[in-house]
Amino acid sequence: MTAPRPRQDPLRDPRFFTDPYPTYDQLRARCPVQRIPTGSGGHHAYLITGHPEAREAFTDPRLSKDTARFFAERPSNRDLHPAISRTMLASDPPAHTRHRRVATPLFTTGRVRALRPYIARVVDNLTTAWQPGKEVDLVAELALPLPITMICELLGVPEPDRAELAAWSHALFDATDTNIVDAASHRIGDYLTDLVDTARATPGEGPLHSLVRDCEEGDLDRDETVSLAALLIVAGHETTTHFIGNAVLALLRHPEAFDRLRRDPDLIPGALDELLRYDSPVSVATFRHSTEDLSIGGTGIPAGFPVLIAPGAANRDPAQFPHPDRLDLDRDATGHLSFGHGIHRCPGAPLARAEAETALRTLVTRFPKTRLAIPAESLTWRRTRLTRGLATLPLILS
Template sequence: MTDPTQDADFLRDPYPAYTAMRSTSPVQPVPAGSGGRSSYLVTGYAEAREALGDARLSKDTAAFFAGKGSRRRLHPAVAHTMLASDPPQHTRLRKLVTKAFTTGAVGELRPFISRLTDELLDQWPAGEPFDFVAGLAVPLPVIVICELLGVPQTDRSDVQRWSAQLFAAGEPEIIDAASHFVADYMTGLIAAKRRNPGNSLLDRLISARDGDDHLSEEELVSLAVLLLVAGHETTTNALGNVFLALFQHPGELDRLRAYPDEIPAALDELLRFDSAVSTATFRFTTEALTLGGTDIPAGVPVQVVLGAANRDPKRFPEPDQLDLDRDAAAHLVFGHGIHRCVGASLAKAEVEIALRAVLTRFPGIRLAVPVDQLDWRRTRLVRGLESLPVLV
């Protein structure tokens, strides 16, 4: 199977390929490439949801790769995050994180997110094309998560660059180097906060306890890296994808411009339509199982293609249509089950606030170039634009 990240047509619009795969079978084997391992792709919604909640599909990548040998040199804090663990370790880590990262905190953050959005929009030029991604989609979530974690302003551009490099498909050396840069940085930041404590999310993680249980140094660094990277990547991609979808559906754009109070109800459909997360992170079978009528042997990787599942007509009729009246709350952009994104409510709040602010302040915003001239990020895990030239 060729690498889809090297196919410009696939990057521009992967959904016809997903439809073709799903029509053959919602779960199908993928032959191993040169030096690779055979795996299985899940493209159907029901099968994806089942796979995401099946305990026989492990996320313990350390166990899978043990003894297999690898030339990769990912930093352990990146290779072995909470996402790459199973219960009971995952349950314990998530419980400790939840104590410091509650959904109630999102409500308290909304005024800050609104102020920050306005400050960024104040810098937008009028009458000339500029990049929506660089002007809002990147800085908004990066600044929010850095504020939450207490990352100094002077370090944020480095943090954002390293994070983007972690998703550089086909560039293992770049990914591995970036993993060390970001993990080493967070190790140093944790040490600095121990010397001078504050009240950031990272400070709360340092002191998080569950009875006599607490995070080890390795777990703390790993969770800090995970929150830093996951805390803005999905939102950055979602913002670009949502606005592009509306530019391509002017009737729906006009509707939200005229009735901005409908934005919260429309948000799930906007996120479903062009999923900011293409493929869920690595899983493998701990025993033989049957999924979607396909027998899968033990010990093989399974890739759950969230973008394909969110366009499954068995779950979302006429899925290639953007329908703001659709109840799309069951979409899988943020995953499902015990590994569902802990920051989903924050991501949704950021997209909602940004969408309302932009359409209110710049009702005439429009795409500045033809859609086929847009460049997409070359990565398997996420789907997002390199840039989105607009006019206001």
Template sequence: MNEHPVLLPYTDPAFAADPFPFYRRLRDDGPVRRAVIAGGLEAWLVTRYEDGLAALSDPRLSSDVRDASDPRLLERLPATERESMLRTMLRCDPPDHTRLRRLVSKAFTARRVAELRPRIQEITDQLLDEVVPAGKADLIEDFALPLPVTVIGELLGVPATDRHDFQRWTDDMILQGAEPPDPARIDRAWQQMRSYLTGLLENKRAHPGNDLLSALITTRDEEHRLDEDELIAMAFLLLVAGYITTVNLIGTGIAHLLAHPDQLHQLRDDPGLLPAAIEEFLRYDGPVNPGIARFAREDVTIAGVSIPRGATVLVASAIADRDPAQFPDPDRLDITRQDNAHLAFGHGIHYCLGAPLARLEGQIAIGTALRRLPHLSLAVPPDALRWRSGGLRGPEQLPVTFTPGDTA
């Protein structure tokens, strides 16, 4: 076991474009490896599938950053509202996690999400109607971003006119890449977000609607199962988590199809492969990269490696999902792959609540784009695409051309 932490080379353009050869070498070095990750933080990377699966269900590994010994992790949260940010489902464990998740889980069941299909299809077609006549588009800015933003906004009851604001604040808080974050920028964005959410919730108290935030206000005011900070934290989490990874799922999926013409043609010929294709995009190059953070409540041993209490443990799903012990020929994109039990949505009690919605949006978005944009191709060489790195991965822009048409 190498005692020196390996530095993930975020500044290397080759790593940003394709980190998987580097990840493969890490996994080959051993199942657990100390590393310096985004923001200069140190973590223990769990690189193999079987160990990662077990770690995500291990109660000794906490989601609460207060269990971490590195004070910089708390400093990455807004100083003025740190306690509020620590009270989301994402950052707490049972019993609070159980209570909070139960309050919103009914809105994200497979059945409830399936009822959204007609509206998601309508939004998808409206977005494509705007670009079809031109024969070119940036499929991130024009399509992959506004689709999930609009869907989650309507589900929560956020006015369409406000959505550009919360996207900007989210970018300032979360999408800062691999560099150490700017605390002042994070604080400023969160104060703006908090002020906005407070006003939005007050408006919904006065004028409730048939949306999830109105239902949560009832839970807060009449049933007393949320306090005000928890309500605001829940609104923030649902709003941001409801779109930020789905943008990358759609953009990355289309980018890889364009880079693999055989898979593109196969999917066009058989749209019934869309569900399997979405799972393969998630496994092959998922939005969360390199993985999912946990914090050791006590000294733990993973795959024979001793990890001290307070250490950050990064279950490296992006690495584990290409583990050849679990996935045959793991570096090959195969939209017909079976038994694709990837870790892109996590595992255990923190398994992504929005997974059914993300899957449905991905299927509709990619399937409709392939159907409505004939001769779809990249407008730049593949190596000219710029990819986000440092926690979330996906193309920053996706310039494409296609045969212009009418909006029918």
């Protein structure tokens, strides 16, 4: 099956960053798997926008996550730090299996349950100065510091360093300048290398010492330990920040849904899947490439091409979710792909859900008549195709 091909990269249009869903709808209507231009260098990739096709692609072993293998055969002027370019997200089994064996126990249901009182204390500390009538930026004052505090606490990152580490992580998702991305990767990689080396050289019982021991027992070497720490920092807060911000905005734009959660906050855990589906914090999943010729959704994909799976598009596939542009808290949205699917499904999902639940519960119970401080159309969105999130979310507390 041959699909019509866009003439320009549809994922770099300024309108895409503000609202990707019309673009996704148009692409999916043409063909749920199609070849698109990427960047301005004459390169192409295959973009997957349909839900069944995305689920299939997530589990197809012929789509490799080993980016080092892909770029080893292609000239590139990129200069990513190895801690960023060779994480668990950029590997296949058996290397991926070793990394995941260490990462998964950090986020078990029991571990997250034990963390819930601490999550609540962090949220209380962040919102203690909030008062009715005050304007706050939900992103800067809650959605960003909550997850970065949690993941840095898990890793034992000193508190004075956390804001700078978050800023470097933020820069990693810049869609406008690869030099900014590469430079940020080295700042993160160098910082975490020093942190891991210090923990390896000095006895201790802190969180990072525990992670180092887990890595050694899991047959991860020093560089792999650094890369796992980097992944936990970057993936552990960036998407959760957007999860919280997108969810609050969706509820404020659907006041009947916000009011329903205000009247019964115990509905919040069940509403999280629909909020994740409605405006996914992961718009396009991280890089894959075809290692041999294959076919997905009836579209042939030759060997050697990048393949981009778009959970943001798949979550709005009307064949899977009727009336997908409607926020429906009664919908069974458990089939959403915002955390991925298969062996690369996000291991930190339980922690992200707990953080979002606590943040939303605080907002709807303490400030049940909160409203946007500016029109929704005036909000600024991050310019990145990988994640979807707000730069700021100014609110009037009430």
